[in-house]
Amino acid sequence: MAKTIGLIVGSLRKNSYNRMVAQTLSELDASIVFKWIELKELPLFNEDLEAGDGPEAVQAFKAAIQAVDGVIIVSPEYNSGIPGVLKNAIDWASRPSRGSVLRRKPFGLIGATPGGMGTVHAQLQTRHILESVQAQVLPFQKLLISQVHTKVDAEQHRLTDEKTKEYLQAYLQKFVHWIDHIPALD
Numbered sequence: 001m002a003k004t005i006g007l008i009v010g011s012l013r014k015n016s017y018n019r020m021v022a023q024t025l026s027e028l029d030a031s032i033v034f035k036w037i038e039l040k041e042l043p044l045f046n047e048d049l050e051a052g053d054g055p056e057a058v059q060a061f062k063a064a065i066q067a068v069d070g071v072i073i074v075s076p077e078y079n080s081g082i083p084g085v086l087k088n089a090i091d092w093a094s095r096p097s098r099g100s101v102l103r104r105k106p107f108g109l110i111g112a113t114p115g116g117m118g119t120v121h122a123q124l125q126t127r128h129i130l131e132s133v134q135a136q137v138l139p140f141q142k143l144l145i146s147q148v149h150t151k152v153d154a155e156q157h158r159l160t161d162e163k164t165k166e167y168l169q170a171y172l173q174k175f176v177h178w179i180d181h182i183p184a185l186d
Contacts, residue, residue: 003176004033006068010075010086010111010122012040015157017112017148021168022074024159025110028169032176037064037071045091058092062101065093070106070179072172077113077122086126094133102135106182108175110143110168118144138178143171 007022026034041057043049053059065071075086094100107130111119123144127137145151151161159165 002031002033003070003179004035004068005176006035006037006065006071008037008039008071008073008075008086008089010039010073010083012085015154016076017114017152018074018076018110020152020157020159021110021112021145021148021164022072023157024165025072025074025168025172028165028172029176032172035064035068037061037068039085039089042085042089042092045088050095054092054095061089062093065101065105070108070175072108072110072175073126074110074112075119075122075126077111077115077119080121082122082125082129087129090126090129090133097133100133102130102133104134104136106136106138106175106179108138108141108171110145110171112145112148114147114149116146118142118146120144136182138175141171141174143167 009019009022011018042061043055049055075083093102109123109126111123113119123142130137145164151159151164153160
C-alpha cells in the first residue's frame, strides 16, 4: 500500500530554498502520495484560543498531520535555531498532550541553508522538541544541505544539483522503510 507523507516547510517565504527542496522531494517517488501541510494560517500559540476545538486553522493543521503515515519537515535555520513559525506549529499540534497528533507520529528532518553548516542546530533543536512531545524521529539520519544557493535554479525555483537529489532519494527511501519497521512502544 502506498505511503502518504506530509511535507512541512519551516519557512513562510514563497520561494524559499527549503520549499524548492521539498518540491523536489515530492517528485522523487511516484509511489508515495505527498500532502503539503502549510503553516501560514496558524495563529500564534495562545492557550486562551484552545477553548472548544480551537481555531479552524489549527484543527485543519492537526487533521492533516493525523491523516498521513509520516511527516518530513524541510526547514531553514534562523540564528542557529528552529524558525519561530515551525516551533509555533509544533506547539499547536502537541495539544492536548495526551491526545496529540504528534504522539508516535514518524518524522524526518531535512534542512537547507546558504551557510556552510547546513541546518545542524535547527535539526537538533527540532529533534529534541519532537521527541519531548513523543513524536518519533528517524534515528541516526540527518540531511543537511549547505550552500543551497549554488544548488538551485532561482529563476525556475528548482533544485538542480544531482548529488543533492541522490541524497534526498536515499533519505526518502530510508524514511519510508523505517515507517514500516518502527518498533511498538506499548
